[in-house]
Amino acid sequence: MLAISDITNLALDLTSGLSNQDRFDRLLTTVRTLLKCDASALLLYQDQRFVPLAINGLAGEVLGRRFALADHPRLEAIARAGDVVRFPADSSLPDPYDGLIPSLHGELKVHACIGLPLLVEQRLIGAVTIDGFDALQFNQFSDDELRIVTALAAASLNNALQLQALERAGRIAVSNSPTKSANESNEMIGRCEAMVALKRDLTVVATSELSVLVLGETGVGKELVAQQVHQLSNRAGQPLVYLNCAALPDSVAESELFGHVKGAFTGAISHRQGKFELADEGTLFLDEIGELSLELQAKLLRVLQYGDVQRVGEDKAVNVDVRIVAATNRDLKQEVAAGRFRADLYHRLSVFPVLVPPLRERHDDVVLLAGYFLERCSAKLGLEQLRLSAGALTQLQQYQWPGNVRELEHCINRAAVLARAESNKLDVLIESHHLALTVHEVDSGVDNRVIAVPVSTNEGLKDATERYQRQLIEQALQHNNHNWAAVARQLQLDSGNLHRLAKRLGLK
Incomplete structure (x- = not known):
C-alpha cells in the first residue's frame, strides 16, 4: 500500500522547478522506489507509436527506439485500455523490453508487467510501464493506488508538453494538440550536449525568415536539419523542395533551378517549372551548395536578391517567395578564398549557420x-x-x-x-x-573525412592502394548520386584521368 507521504513526495517532485528531462527522470526514480519495480519507462504517445522520454533499469538503446503500436501488441493494449492494465505473468503477448534489462541475466519469460496509460481529457498523451522479475511483485498495490500515480504522471507530462509548445510557438495561447507529431523519417535523434544546442538553435531560427546554412560532414543528417527548420517554420503547410546541387550536370542545372519554356533547347518539349517556382511560399533546400559552378552562383544570387526567376528561353521574370536552407560538407570560407565560391553569395546564405556534429x-x-x-x-x-x-x-x-x-x-x-x-x-x-x-582509419584527404579500409595482411602495397582508391571513388559516387563530374571536382582530379582510373579499377 502507498503511504500518503509517498504520494505527497511524488507530487512535490513533479512540480519542482526542474527541466522537463530532469522531471521525467525523477518521476521514474520515484515510481521505482514507490512500487519497487525493476524497470520502468515513461513514454510519449505520438502518431500511433510510443516514444521513450525517460527510462529506469532498461538498456540505454531503449531511448532511441520508437515503438509502433502495430508492431507491439502489449503496448497497443495499454494505449487502448484507458485504465490500469495488468498483464498476466504467462501472457502470450511479446514484451517490447525482452532482453533489454541489463540487470537480468538470462531470458525473462515470467514476470509482472503493468501499463499505466496517461490521459488528459480522455486523450492519450503517453504511458508509464513498470516491470518486475517476480510475477507477484505488484499484487500489494490496488488499481486505485496506481490510478493516483497515473494521474500525477499524466499531469506532469501534459504540463511539460504545454511548456514545450509555448516555447516553440513563441506565443501565450497553446494549441489544443500540444503533442504535434513528428514524422518518423525526419526525427533528429540525439541527447548529447551538441545535439541539444543544435535543436535549440533550430527552434529559434525556424520561425524567422532567415536563410540557414547547414554545415557538417557527409552522412551527419543535414537533410534532417532542413526538414526540421521547415517543419517548425510558418511555412510548414507549404512545400519543402529538395535539390542536390552535386548531382546537377552543368547542361541542365539552370533549367532545374529556374525552369524552361518549350523549345528553349534541344529536348525542351514542354514548359517546365524550376525548383524555385515549385517551392514558392515554401522552403527550398539546396544540398551540397558548394558544388555549384560560379556561373550558376551568380544567377542564384540574383534570385536571392530580387526574388524573381527567369525561365530558360523566356524574357519575363516570375516573382517567388522562397526561404533558402543550404547545406555543404565543404569549408565555404576556404572555397571563397580559393575563388571557387562567390563571397557575396556566401554571406547571403550564411545569415544563420548551424553545424551538425559528426x-x-x-x-x-x-x-x-x-x-x-x-x-x-x-x-x-x-x-x-x-x-x-x-x-x-x-x-x-x-x-x-x-x-x-x-x-x-x-x-x-x-x-x-x-x-x-x-x-x-x-x-x-x-x-x-x-x-x-574491424577496420583501420586512413585519412582520405577529401573534406576532412576518413575512409574505413579493412585490415589485410595478405596483399601487397599495390593491391592495397588500388582497393583504397576503389573505395574512395565508390564513396564519392554514392555521395554525388553517381555524377562523375561532381566526383572529379570532389576528388580534385581531371575528369579524363578519373574515367581512366575508374576503368582500370573495374568501376566502369
Whole structure:
C-alpha cells in the first residue's frame, strides 16, 4: 500500500522547478522506489507509436527506439485500455523490453508487467510501464493506488508538453494538440550536449525568415536539419523542395533551378517549372551548395536578391517567395578564398549557420541511434525483437564512424539481415561478427573525412592502394548520386584521368 507521504513526495517532485528531462527522470526514480519495480519507462504517445522520454533499469538503446503500436501488441493494449492494465505473468503477448534489462541475466519469460496509460481529457498523451522479475511483485498495490500515480504522471507530462509548445510557438495561447507529431523519417535523434544546442538553435531560427546554412560532414543528417527548420517554420503547410546541387550536370542545372519554356533547347518539349517556382511560399533546400559552378552562383544570387526567376528561353521574370536552407560538407570560407565560391553569395546564405556534429563527437548518441535503427529493422523484417549483444554494442561505441549516422544505419541494416539469416527465431541477436567493423582509419584527404579500409595482411602495397582508391571513388559516387563530374571536382582530379582510373579499377 502507498503511504500518503509517498504520494505527497511524488507530487512535490513533479512540480519542482526542474527541466522537463530532469522531471521525467525523477518521476521514474520515484515510481521505482514507490512500487519497487525493476524497470520502468515513461513514454510519449505520438502518431500511433510510443516514444521513450525517460527510462529506469532498461538498456540505454531503449531511448532511441520508437515503438509502433502495430508492431507491439502489449503496448497497443495499454494505449487502448484507458485504465490500469495488468498483464498476466504467462501472457502470450511479446514484451517490447525482452532482453533489454541489463540487470537480468538470462531470458525473462515470467514476470509482472503493468501499463499505466496517461490521459488528459480522455486523450492519450503517453504511458508509464513498470516491470518486475517476480510475477507477484505488484499484487500489494490496488488499481486505485496506481490510478493516483497515473494521474500525477499524466499531469506532469501534459504540463511539460504545454511548456514545450509555448516555447516553440513563441506565443501565450497553446494549441489544443500540444503533442504535434513528428514524422518518423525526419526525427533528429540525439541527447548529447551538441545535439541539444543544435535543436535549440533550430527552434529559434525556424520561425524567422532567415536563410540557414547547414554545415557538417557527409552522412551527419543535414537533410534532417532542413526538414526540421521547415517543419517548425510558418511555412510548414507549404512545400519543402529538395535539390542536390552535386548531382546537377552543368547542361541542365539552370533549367532545374529556374525552369524552361518549350523549345528553349534541344529536348525542351514542354514548359517546365524550376525548383524555385515549385517551392514558392515554401522552403527550398539546396544540398551540397558548394558544388555549384560560379556561373550558376551568380544567377542564384540574383534570385536571392530580387526574388524573381527567369525561365530558360523566356524574357519575363516570375516573382517567388522562397526561404533558402543550404547545406555543404565543404569549408565555404576556404572555397571563397580559393575563388571557387562567390563571397557575396556566401554571406547571403550564411545569415544563420548551424553545424551538425559528426557522430564520433556524439559518443552517447550512438546507443540511441542504434536502438532507433534496430526498431525500424525489426519492423521491416517482421521480427518480435532485434537486439545487440554486449560485444556488438561495445564495438559500435568504440568505432569512429567516418560515414557518420548514414554509415551506422547501413551497418545496422546489414547486420540485422545477416543475424536473421543465422537464426530461425523471431527474437534475433546481433553479434560482433555481424557488424564487420574491424577496420583501420586512413585519412582520405577529401573534406576532412576518413575512409574505413579493412585490415589485410595478405596483399601487397599495390593491391592495397588500388582497393583504397576503389573505395574512395565508390564513396564519392554514392555521395554525388553517381555524377562523375561532381566526383572529379570532389576528388580534385581531371575528369579524363578519373574515367581512366575508374576503368582500370573495374568501376566502369
